[in-house]
């Protein structure tokens with residue numbers, strides 16, 4: 001039996017030093033992906049390609065190379081995408097290769113599995129978001145599991161935003177169907193299925209959004225995967241156990257739209273970037289109002305079980321009058337903590353010593369309710385994914401409001417939980433403030449001495 005307290009204790013920042021030591025040059029290469037699909041004329045694939053690239057924030061190609069702009073812990077990008085589509089009469093799982101901008105054939109999928117998930121119409125695709133765990137675990141150890149699910153939730157949330165702006169329907173399969181899809185994909189052990197959505201991929205109305213160039217073909221990708229070191233193995237086992245504990249008929253809950261018009265959304269996606277530096281004491285709290293409203297809408301839309309599990313809180317580091325104003329502005333169920341009395345170093349300590357955080361004015365903290373231990377194992381994955389979905393919306397709203405922000409996964413769980421009277425086990429934070437022109441985060445600056 002998994003004891004959640006023990007699991008979470010293991011995820012404290014001090015235990016995050018990874019024991020996974022992949023020696024990249026020496027381990028055997030493993031082919032994770034199949035041959036390129038050579039049907040570039042297929043309109044649905046073009047549409048899917050555009051949706052996926054937008055969802056992942058690949059809005060610019062930089063000297064022919066595509067850059068992923070979805071936020072990702074440590075910039076490690078564990079999230080990959082597989083689409084199940086009808087191709088020449090067969091339902092086929094296609095992995096999207098973001099680097100070469102092409103689909104690769106992974107596996108044929110039984111039609112019965114597809115019909116268990118959706119109507120299996122040719123204009124539907126099942127978009128499966130997967131996590132290549134080792135990319136993140138090699139750096140963050142066990143804690144990286146959280147980051148992978150948050151990353152996946154954010155990618156899925158952004159994809160839902162793109163679909164919403166184009167009036168495409170998105171539905172989320174329940175946990176049972178997700179497990180069926182997982183089985184049928186035959187992914188390598190080190191790659192887990194995080195979540196999935198059924199997306200309407202009928203061709204977009206012409207002229208709505210600029211189309212990406214043709215799908216190109218290229219050589220197969222060979223990706224190196226380290227040996228399954230202990231931490232990786234344990235994380236995969238934990239993921240399986242948590243999936244078994246999940247309620248089979250539950251699914252993710254859709255998020256509210258951040259933009260109504262596709263071009264508007266594309267503009268937000270193109271401008272999205274985490275703050276590298278913040279300037280303290282200049283946040284215009286009124287600009288945060290749309291973000292607070294989005295949190296209120298999410299809390300209202302969530303079913304009871306989710307609402308009973310996830311806690312959202314705000315910590316304000318400012319004068320008391322400003323704290324009082326934030327209290328007025330946030331939804332009733334969002335707790336507000338006054339951290340105006342904390343020194344710079346005390347704030348940095350909350351976040352594992354990250355100096356950047358000492359310059360933020362407001363922190364949004366999302367986590368699980370600490371007194372719901374009995375439901376924690378069954379809800380852990382769902383909570384992380386759902387927090388990721390909400391984060392995707394909040395980020396885009398922050399871009400529109402020109403509020404500097406950085407998603408933060410690196411914090412001291414125990415200390416941060418103290419700020420909210422131990423009512424929450426924090427899983428993710430977003431630091432808000434006024435962004436400076438900095439190009440590098442101060443905690444990642446190379447030491448010169």
Ligand SMILES: Cc1cc2nc3c(=O)[nH]c(=O)nc-3n(C[C@H](O)[C@H](O)[C@H](O)COP(=O)(O)O)c2cc1C
Pocket residue numbers: 068069070071072073074075146147148150151154272273274275354356406407408409410411441
């Ligand atoms: C789950 C998660 C955890 C993160 N944790 C931190 C963090 O602790 N500190 C930080 O400065 N940035 C953190 N980030 C932000 C990433 O550093 C940032 O997204 C990445 O460097 C890519 O930059 P970009 O968002 O500007 O594209 C996190 C992002 C995610 C999704």
